[in-house]
Amino acid sequence: MLARLKQLLIKEFIQVFRDKRTRFVLFGPPIIQMLIFGYAATFEIRHVRTVVLDQDHSQESRDLISRASSTPYFDVERQLTDQRQIPEIIDRGDAVVALQINAGFAENLRKGQTAPVQVIVDGTNSNTALIAVGYLGQIAGVFAQDYQHDRMYRIAPQWVERMPQVQLEQRPWYNPDLRSRWFFVPGVIGSLTLVLVTTLTAFAVVREREIGTLEQIMVTPIRPFEFILGKTLPFFLIGLLDVSLIATIGTFWFHVPFRGQIAVLFTGAVLFILCMLGVGLLISTVSSTQQQAMVTAFFFIMPAITFSGFGFPISTMPPWLQYCTYLSPLRYFLVVLRGSYLKGVGMNVLWPQMLAMGALGFALLMMSVLRFHKALD
């Protein structure tokens, strides 16, 4: 059996590496995608174009505006003089945020009445809009607190020194500078592996069927099980190689720290790739042409990535969707990836994920082997 398997493996490797284009397909797209993703995927906001309309012209309003403009988040590009300018500027997309302080702002503050600050944001990019509004809320909060403190000091300086106070000491763990890249890069490793291994496996088998060489192989003494092993083993190895390659880019090019154990990451990768081999084989059993295989793979890939927590936290999805996410192997691999990269946790934390991937992988492979036998008959 081993001899036959060896022959099959040799054939498979020759086939994969013979063609220049196929060689490129194995390593080119993952690297290019990793680079683009690493740079493009960010939810951080910096230098948001902002215009200001200050109709109060007070010390207080100027103070608030300068607090906003001194952050890296907002670039005040223009001071407006008329409220009617705002719609035009936002419509044209010349600014994303307009900060408007009406006359009477300082007066209201002094009297202890609610002093409103108007913020107008362009909601066509709701992410930027949400974060910008959040930051402005924070800036206004600090401003109000400082203002109140000043007043207390003026009125009752003897008390202020002995006044109670609650402070929040924040410690952002794992990613202290809150870099989006640190969040996305480990995720990209997972999703690229998913795309690569699934499509390659599905294509490899379907191609043989489409060309008719599958029948030729089946008349040889090679057993179906050996055939499956011979088909999947190369992609298993290529998958592992690609994981190592893009993980290296993540660490040395994008400088995402790796704090965990390489052995844990690889255990996760092995289990995950097994799942993907199972999916690829399953797709190949239900497709007779490469085009069908590709499109079916696409149907699997899109939901699997969307529901994995790759870009959006699972906890924000509707509850019924949250249950669906348990079926995506990528969901578990992402926890392992982020756990290994950023959190530096080991098996004692990640074993549920490993177990889930192991179970899913086993089920998928069993299903595909059974179906494959049937498809041959």
Add this chain to the structure above:
Amino acid sequence: MRLTRLGAVAMKELTQIRRDVRSLIIVVVMPVILVLLFGYGVSLDLKHLPVYVYDRDGSQQSQDLLKRFRASDYFKIAGMVNNDPELVRAIDAGNAKMGLVIPWDFSQRLRDGRTAQVQALIDASDDNTANVLIGYSQSVVQGYSSDVQLDWLHHRGQAIQPAPLRVEARTWYNEDLESSAFIIPGVLALVMSVIGAFLTSLTIAREWERGSMEQLISTPVTPLEIMLGKLIPYFVIGMFDVSLCAGLALYWFHVPFRGQFSTLLLSSALFMIVVLSLGFLISVIAKNQLAASQIALLATFLPAFLLSGFLYAIEQMPGVLQVITRAIPARYYVSVLKKIFLKGTPTSLLYADLVPLTIFALILAAIATRAFHKRLA
């Protein structure tokens, strides 16, 4: 060019699509699935984030503070723990996004008029979530602290006005900051990329692979007729899918549509020409289906997903990447889509997007035609 021959090629292509039931299903179902996926699965609005609390004080005051966290939409107290290791474990395992530690002398310090520090340990591996947590926990604690101070001064006969400052945010074009309203228009670009480039490049690459293209060429049909005949059915399908997606967006997700429908059709037709030309070009360059599918992924789907402003704001990307996005046709299409869906920008103000889109369509169609001729020669 003869219309009868053109018609014959188009009919042949249509028959081929119709005969392949799965392709047909895909063409109708895939847009629906993509719209549903992104409509439900993608939410930028982070609420009810799980928080674990370690209340070492257990006093009335610490309960008051926690009550304020409970009252906020952004937090959900998911667990109370009694020691540090448990808290760390909850964060490591991802069960808690934030751990709040209230010191044992919290109420004592407040009574003595000293500063009490509350600790927030935040899982910052997801920077976006961390940002929300940092901002809103800060504002909760600030609000509490300021009330404690006013109360304290009041007891000592010093009535001081609070400084209530309110940020009134108005979000234009997408008033409720619905993620679906911002995401779904862009999904149209994804669907078209898949239909246009993926399906076409695979179909035509198959003809090359099988040699049926040579048969077709040996007939009196001219190359231009072949090309148009093959692409027209996909063009029709693409336009059908655009209408389908737009219908879903409007009637299922209630995304506003404020522009002109004719503009939607015009820009979609232009973009369809772009992706079809790309798909055709790819099939001419790549000799097999595997390479064609991977190149199509890299050249159309990925840019439409990452570099078009569909999900990630272009202005937040590094400068070099921003320049590159100018060469991505999907960028202009997504921009038009957002403007006609959400902003209702009149067609006359869309030249900045429509003109580049037209130029891309013309150039790519010309390149594809040339490459096809050359390949035949």
